[in-house]
Amino acid sequence: MELFLERLISGLTNGSIYALLALALVVVFRGTGTLNFAQGELALFTTFVAWWLTTQSLPIWFAIAAALGVGFLMGALIERLLIRPVAKRNDMAVLIVALGLFTGLNSLAGLLWGSETKIMPSPFPNGESDFISVGGARLYGDALGVWGALIVLMGLMTLLFRFTKVGLHMRAVADNATSATLAGVRTSRILAIGWGLSGAIGALAGVLVTPLAPQQLSLTTMFSIFIAASAAALFGGLDSLVGAVVGGLVIGVLEAMLTGYVSVIGGSLQQTSALLIIVVILFVKPTGLFGTTKLVRV
C-alpha cells in the first residue's frame, strides 16, 4: 500500500506539473484559437529570469513575481510583434513562428545564462524533513505547493472566463473574432492579453516545477514537460480548463503506474504508452474529454 501511495503521489505531482503548463496552452487556445508551441520554452526563459534574480540575492517570491511580469510582457509582445502580422496570412505561418520561437528562446536562454545545469530554489519547504506521512508515503511541501498552486490557478481562471468582461471577450474572440469585433470587442487588445496571460501562467509553471524536475534548470528541462502538457491539453479538450487539469493528472498517474507496475514497457515506453492510451480515447471522443463540439451553421 505504501508503495502504491508513493507512486500515486509521484504521479499526481508530475501530473500537476503537466496540468499547470497545459492551462497556459488552454488559455492561449481559448483566447486566440492557437496552439502555442513555444509555450514550454517561454516558461523556461522566464524561469531562467527568476533563477538569475535569486542569484542576485533577491527573495524567491520577488523573483517569481518578476518572472510572471516578464512572462506576461513577453507573451503580449510576441502576439503583437510576431504572431499578429503573420496570422492575417494563414494559420500555418503562426505555427512556423511558434516553432521558430521554440528554438529561438531556447538558444537565447543558452546564450544569456549558459548551458550548464542550474539549481532553482523552491518557494515551498522541500528539505528532507519537510513532509507529512500519508499511509507511510511521504508528501513533501513542494509537491503540496504545486498541487495548491494548480487548484488556486484553476479557480482564478474559471472566475476570469466565467465572471469577468475580459474573460467573456476572450471567449468571444476565440469563437469568432470577426463577430466579436463587430460587437465592439477590442480584438487586438484581447489577443495580447490572452498571450500575456498564458506567458504569465507558463512562468508560474516553470518556477514551481523546475525544483521538482529531474533535469533541474537546464535548456532541456521543459521539452518533455511540454510534450506531456500538450497531450494533457488535447486529452482534456484544448478549450477546457478542467480538461487540462484532468488530462495532466491522468497522464502523470498513468506514467507512474506503468513505470512502477509494468516494467516491461514502463522503462523505455512510459510516455509512449500513456500517450497511446490517450490516442485511443481521442478516437472515441475526438474533441477530448471536456472539449466543446464545434457547431457549424449551414
Next chain:
Amino acid sequence: MKRFLRVVSAAALPALVLGACGSGTGTGTGGDPAAASTGGAASAAASVVNADDCADPEGAKAPITGTLKVGWSAPTSGPLADAVGNVIEGMKARFAVENAKGGIGGVKLEVVVKDDAFNPERAKANVGELIQKEGVHVLETFGSGQVDAIADDQNDACVPLLFAQASVPAYRDIEKFPWTTEYLPSADVEMGVVVESLKKKYPNGAKIALAANQTESGQGIANGLKKAIEGTGFTIAAEAPLTDPRTAASSLKSSGAPILVNAGVTTDCLALTQAIGRVGWKPETVIQPSNCADGATLYAPAGDAADGQQILRWLKDPANAAFADDAAVKEYLQLSAANGADSPTNSYTVNGWAIADLMVDDFTRAAKLEGGLSRVSIMQAARTQNYQPPMFIDGISFTMSPTQAYGVLAFQPFTWKAADKAFAVGGDVIDISSQYDK
C-alpha cells in the same frame, strides 16, 4: 578478411607487444614520450593498421609538414556548448604549450572546429568538409551518435579519429574500426572496478538495487554491472528504469538492498539522489557513474542525501584539496590559464587538456616511426600507446595494444562528503588491466 588476418597475427605477438608497451610509459609534459617508441610496438601496430586498404594509400603515408590539423565536429551551439567549449579550450591551451616549445619536430598543432549542434547528420557532413576542404590529419568528436555517424567515413578515408568523447563498445573492435579510438572508459571496465571495490566492503557479496537509464549509455553500464557480478556473491535484487527517478526510488527501496548502483547519465545523478532522499531511503552504499563528477551541481544541491556516495575517477580534480599540492596540477593550472583556458578547474577543460596530452604523446612517437609523422604512423602509435598524462591520477595510464582498445583500465574511488561539499579519496587505485589482453 585482410584486416582479420592482421588481427590474428597481432594476437600471436603478445610477448612482443607487452614488452613494447611496458617500455612505452611516458612522463607527461616534462618527460620525453618519444623515448617510448619501440620497433616492436610499431611492427605490431603495423600488423593492425596500415595504408594498404586506404583509397589513397600514399596520402595516408604522406609526411605531415608545417601544420598538423586536428578537426573537431562538436556541439558548439545548444545545451552542450559550454561543456564542449571547455574541452576544446583545454585542448587548444595544451597545443599552445607544445607549439611554444617548437611543436612536434617543428610541426605546429592547429585545432579546426565545426559546429554539429549535437546532430549526428551534421557531424557526418562536417567530417566530409574537414577531410576534403580543410585537409585535417586527425579527427575528434563529442558524442556516441556522432561516432556512429562518422566512423565508416573516416575509416574509409583513413583519417584517424582519436580519443573520441564516447564509449560505444562497437568502436573498440580493432578489426572493424582500425582508424577509430575512444577516450571515455568502457562501462564494462568501470563496472569491473566497481565490483572489485564492492568486494572489499562486502567480501561475501550482497544484494544490489540497479537504477538504469534506458539509453544506450545507461544500458551499457547496467549490462557491464551484470557481467561484472557473474561468479561473485553479488546479485541484482531489483532493477528499475530511471524514466521517473521518484518511481524508481520507491520501487528499489522495497528491495531492501544495501547497495544502489546508478546506471545513469549525468542528468540522473542529482535526480536519483533527491528521489531516494524523498522516499526516505539511505542505502549503505550508493555508486554513481563516473560521468557524474561535478560536485557543485550534482551532489551539493542534494545536501545530506548525497553524503557518502561514491564515484570512480581517472582524472585529477584541480578544484579538490586532495590535489592541491600535486605538481602536475599546479603546472596545469598555471599553463592552461596562461594559454586561454577560462575555466581551468572545470572537469571538461581538464579532459580537453588530458586528451591533447595523449595526442602530443601519440604524435611525438609517430614522428619517430619509419616514414615519420603521417596519418598512418599516428594511428599506429595510437594503437600501441601506454602513457600516463600528468592530469591522470597517479597509477592510471591510457593503455592500448593491437589486441585491446580500452584505454582506461584503472580508477580511483572517491567519496562525497556533504559537510565539506567535496569529494575525498575513497581508496587506492584499482587496476583491472590484468583481466584484459594487453
